[in-house]
Amino acid sequence: MKIGIVGKPNTGKSTFFKAATLADVPVANYPFTTIDANVGTGFVRVECAEKFFGVKCNPRQGYCIDGNRFVPVELVDVAGLVIGAHEGRGLGNKFLDDLRQADVLIHIVDASGKTDEEGRPCEDHDPLNDIKFLEDELNSWYYGILERNRKKIQTINDIATQVSGLNVSLSMVKETVLSMKLNENPKKWSEAELMGFVKILREKSKPILIAANKCDHPQSEKYLERLKELGAIPCSAETELALREANKKGLIKYIPGDKSFEILSKDLTDGQKRGLEFIKKFLERFGNTGVQQVINQAVFKVLNYIVVFPGGVNKLADSEGRILPDAFLMPPGSTALDFAYKIHTDFGDKFIAAIDVKTKQRVGKDYKLKNMDVIEIISGR
Ligand SMILES: Nc1nc2c(ncn2[C@@H]2O[C@H](COP(=O)(O)OP(=O)(O)OP(=O)(O)O)[C@@H](O)[C@H]2O)c(=O)[nH]1
Ligand SMILES: [Mg+2]
Structure with missing residues (x-):
């Protein structure tokens, strides 16, 4: 962005x-x-998904104060x-x-x-x-x-x-x-x-x-x-x-x-x-x-972008223990498959299904992402 x-x-x-x-x-x-x-990093402010799960997040990029997540965007002056x-x-x-x-x-x-x-x-x-x-x-x-x-x-x-x-x-x-x-x-x-x-x-x-x-x-x-x-x-x-x-x-x-x-x-x-x-x-x-x-x-x-968090039904942390480490800005109309590619090309190429972590519902590749979704990608190896 x-x-x-x-x-x-x-x-x-x-x-x-x-x-x-x-x-x-x-x-x-x-x-x-x-x-x-001048090129630098500014932030959009969104509600953090940590509130929904009652946890404290640990962002890899940007920051979070009192449940307000600041997601980086590039600014050019x-x-x-x-x-x-x-x-x-x-x-x-x-x-x-x-x-x-x-x-x-x-x-x-x-x-x-x-x-x-x-x-x-x-x-x-x-x-x-x-x-x-x-x-x-x-x-x-x-x-x-x-x-x-x-x-x-x-x-x-x-x-x-x-x-x-x-x-x-x-x-x-x-x-x-x-x-x-x-x-x-x-x-x-x-x-x-x-x-x-x-x-x-x-x-x-x-x-x-x-x-x-x-x-x-x-x-x-x-x-x-x-x-x-x-x-x-x-x-x-x-x-x-x-x-x-x-x-x-x-x-x-x-x-x-x-x-x-x-x-x-x-x-x-x-x-x-x-x-x-x-x-x-x-x-x-x-x-x-x-x-x-x-x-x-x-x-x-x-x-009309939306913010979507990667997460898992069983754990919200990444391999380094950071809880809800990422929040991605996605263009309108993005699907679960687009999100898989956003996380990693391998996830996209080997996509099997996705899970809406908030509702624990399994969804397919064409699932239209909603603002504030937390999504787990299931992919083959
Ligand atoms: N009162 C008031 N003055 C402001 C505000 N924002 C900027 N200024 C003043 O407007 C002047 C120009 O500010 P800059 O930020 O350098 O403007 P710029 O658009 O980057 O200017 P260029 O790089 O020359 O195109 C400075 O004197 C600022 O202090 C504001 O919100 N209120
Ligand atoms: Mg200037």
Whole structure:
């Protein structure tokens, strides 16, 4: 699972990335602070299967606090995108190359309106204008790839070959052709049809979730409602970063995504107390900082992924004694056989049956996995 963090310069992409990964990356109030993409591990938060079995898990990857399991996902924070990026403006082409393999994009919008279309500090810029521009740039990027290679494209399969580097599958291409009722021969498509095709293909392969960042800023009130109407999630990356850093230092206990935190340290400075008081008021108003919610929604609402745990009816531990060591993110429609392959190619090749560990029911290879399933694979030797 690869999530791209995108948007014009200076909207808080690296702050969001830093809050989600606690990696040490530069953040500053001017455009193009980030030049080379930052790649790191963030997490989706799900209920851990340990609760159901009344055990304590021991994750191999990620972590678990108070029954909340944090499952790793890859985050890529890229350079800011400006109009004309697909023609190489700004850090355009590089930016786009860094996004090739992304499954979903989080568009970080500056909801405070304090940065103009190129990310320069300004008084009042309507952030709603930033949404269409980003979609247009991405669509133009796809279009450019097909346009440049037009001579090589004779069939639908050729299209899939040209865009395979963008994490686009042949079935996505075929579905799009079918849904648009396009001619089987792409050479017969009009310019408008090609543009329409590219738009839908981009939406399928790089869907976008909007994060209305800097919502702690008073001026964001002016724009938040309209942004929410477009599906945006209010978020304050800076607040999340402060909470996670304070938690790391042991000053507070804060579980990412929670609606509140607990003060642990008795030696807070006046500045720290004031900062935490400000954050408390923010959380009372918004319910959460939005950062965890944005990552979860990208994976579970936009992509419709589910989380499935490997386990056994007789034991929930692996050979090294770790209880419920893994939690896997699976695409919608995944079957028991897909899950077997996810664990190990051998399990897939020699699949006999699977067991739904919660109900102890035996299921076949075509069993459609459900969110929060715990599955045992029975395979031959
Ligand atoms: N008020 C407020 N400011 C924020 C928030 N998130 C980021 N900022 C500020 O916005 C500015 C830009 O942050 P960055 O994270 O560097 O932004 P970026 O989008 O990565 O910028 P580029 O790499 O230049 O494209 C910094 O001054 C941050 O402190 C937030 O949630 N609230
Ligand atoms: Mg940055």
